[in-house]
Amino acid sequence: MQDTTALNIPRSSSALSRSRIAWVDVIAGMLAVDIWGRLGWRETRRRYRRTVFGPFWTTVGLALFVTTLGLVWSNLWNRDPKVYLPYLTSGMICWVCFSTICTDACVTFVAAEKLLRQLRISYTLLACANVWRNVVYLFHNLSIYVLICFYGGVGVTWATPLVIPGFALFFLNAIWITMLLGALCARYRDIQQLVSTLMQIALFLTPIFWSPDQLTGRTMILAKLNPVYHLIEIVREPLLGKVPGQSHWLFVILMTIVGWILTLQMLTRFRSRIVYWI
Amino acid sequence: MAQIVLKNVVAEFPIYGNQPSFRKELVGRVVGGVLRRQNSGGNRVTVRALQDVSLTVHHGDQLGIVGHNGAGKSTLLRVFAGIYEPIGGTVSIEGRVSPLFSTSPGLDLDDTGYENIVTCGLLLGMSRDEIERKLPEIEAFSELSDYLALPARTYSTGMLVRLGFAIATAIDPEILLLDEELGAGDARFAAHAAARVEALIDRSSIVVLASQSKDLIRRICNRAILLDHGRIIADGPTEEVLEIQSRMSKSETSNVAVAAAGTNDPAAPAPATLV
Numbered sequence: 103m104q105d106t107t108a109l110n111i112p113r114s115s116s117a118l119s120r121s122r123i124a125w126v127d128v129i130a131g132m133l134a135v136d137i138w139g140r141l142g143w144r145e146t147r148r149r150y151r152r153t154v155f156g157p158f159w160t161t162v163g164l165a166l167f168v169t170t171l172g173l174v175w176s177n178l179w180n181r182d183p184k185v186y187l188p189y190l191t192s193g194m195i196c197w198v199c200f201s202t203i204c205t206d207a208c209v210t211f212v213a214a215e216k217l218l219r220q221l222r223i224s225y226t227l228l229a230c231a232n233v234w235r236n237v238v239y240l241f242h243n244l245s246i247y248v249l250i251c252f253y254g255g256v257g258v259t260w261a262t263p264l265v266i267p268g269f270a271l272f273f274l275n276a277i278w279i280t281m282l283l284g285a286l287c288a289r290y291r292d293i294q295q296l297v298s299t300l301m302q303i304a305l306f307l308t309p310i311f312w313s314p315d316q317l318t319g320r321t322m323i324l325a326k327l328n329p330v331y332h333l334i335e336i337v338r339e340p341l342l343g344k345v346p347g348q349s350h351w352l353f354v355i356l357m358t359i360v361g362w363i364l365t366l367q368m369l370t371r372f373r374s375r376i377v378y379w380i
Numbered sequence: 381m382a383q384i385v386l387k388n389v390v391a392e393f394p395i396y397g398n399q400p401s402f403r404k405e406l407v408g409r410v411v412g413g414v415l416r417r418q419n420s421g422g423n424r425v426t427v428r429a430l431q432d433v434s435l436t437v438h439h440g441d442q443l444g445i446v447g448h449n450g451a452g453k454s455t456l457l458r459v460f461a462g463i464y465e466p467i468g469g470t471v472s473i474e475g476r477v478s479p480l481f482s483t484s485p486g487l488d489l490d491d492t493g494y495e496n497i498v499t500c501g502l503l504l505g506m507s508r509d510e511i512e513r514k515l516p517e518i519e520a521f522s523e524l525s526d527y528l529a530l531p532a533r534t535y536s537t538g539m540l541v542r543l544g545f546a547i548a549t550a551i552d553p554e555i556l557l558l559d560e561e562l563g564a565g566d567a568r569f570a571a572h573a574a575a576r577v578e579a580l581i582d583r584s585s586i587v588v589l590a591s592q593s594k595d596l597i598r599r600i601c602n603r604a605i606l607l608d609h610g611r612i613i614a615d616g617p618t619e620e621v622l623e624i625q626s627r628m629s630k631s632e633t634s635n636v637a638v639a640a641a642g643t644n645d646p647a648a649p650a651p652a653t654l655v
Contacts (some may be wrong), residue, residue, distance in 0.1 A: 109503065109505050110505065111462075113462050113473070115472065137502050137503070140498070141486070144488060144491065148488070148491075150488045151531075193597050216485065219463060220480075220481045220482060221463075221485065221503065222462040222463060231498065249461070289396075358503050377463055379392055
């Protein structure tokens, strides 16, 4: 047998406190790439089964959405479609990824009930599998963006490689969000409905269709307090060939730290309880 | 040396989301475990599934857990597996635990047999190399031949059972935990399966099996414990414990005059002690 700690998290004892177990859960879970990669990829494969385009259908839908909406709204707001379309598309792709991760997060643990009742498996591993699946879809959707870039004349600049740290931070946040929502939704089943409702509204409150500089005064400050805005900005700006502002990086890094502290706290206190909730 | 030591283990289940009226009804009754309200007037209902369980399982033990429905058999297995953490007492385990409560963790009906062998194998703790090495054996045992390249959705129930069983029994466990539902398909396959389970048991250091079937317990176990309302009420050689169990079910009441004497340490394979 291989040493799969992620499938057999050590138990608490005098030598191993609950907070240490929380750390082991997170680290071993993330390291079990082989397993979460396979679990996440399997979902993609399932969506390809017996269809020609599989998840590309979502991509096609999204492409239609951004092109029609983009053309109409750029007219309406008197903006150059060659500028507006890349902005809308990059933002929308990130948004779709983020909101799907949030709605998927709610069932992460509940759907894994069978596994959780048999194995002392890492919860982080399950969260990674869910996030990984959405990473795969994201890359499907990015294909639209490549086309839009040709149209809009957005080229590769020296700021483009910043998408790598951008996405890294984006998904690091996605994992803790999945863990917290997964646990919360397992305990309180109403949260799931709440999340899907909030996601609908958040789409309009986040600068995706519009940009924050269109706002003035107090509304602008409120928009800038929206964490999703910063999370999207650190990916969208490099995609558009620009360097994201320092405040965005700072906000997201802070959010990553706070989020993971909360998640480790949650695991420390409730790791052994989640199985009773599902 | 593999070993399991439980000291005064107490396990409770919270019950969530039940209506107050339903809750009242539940508390008034006793079904299997002992139901109780936490802090009187509180709104939390818990089922006490294990009460003050102390037990040592030694290297080489093949332990059967018997008891009627809801006596705490599965809960005890899941405490061994580390899935339910006791709210009282201590559990210490030496050796790697392999729980086999369902034959196919992570089985996906849309995947082919081969894909499922890899996924389930990984989840059961096998490495890629190990799966590769055991593949011919799994192929042969499942008797699915060409079907393995087809999605599991196309299999009959019996074929699915065979596949799951073939994968699950390919592992090399140290401490093996088996739940009774480890089904084995049709009769001809069952005989086949029994031999394979025996081989699996032979290469495990400790086996714990929870089952209602006396025959199964008799065939596999050299020691048994009898659970009733979450307590161990007998512990010792299989035959003697099964004897106590049938005597108890004859008298039809669980509060049979159980001699309270006896040690908590069942180390010696002496006559069955009533704990």
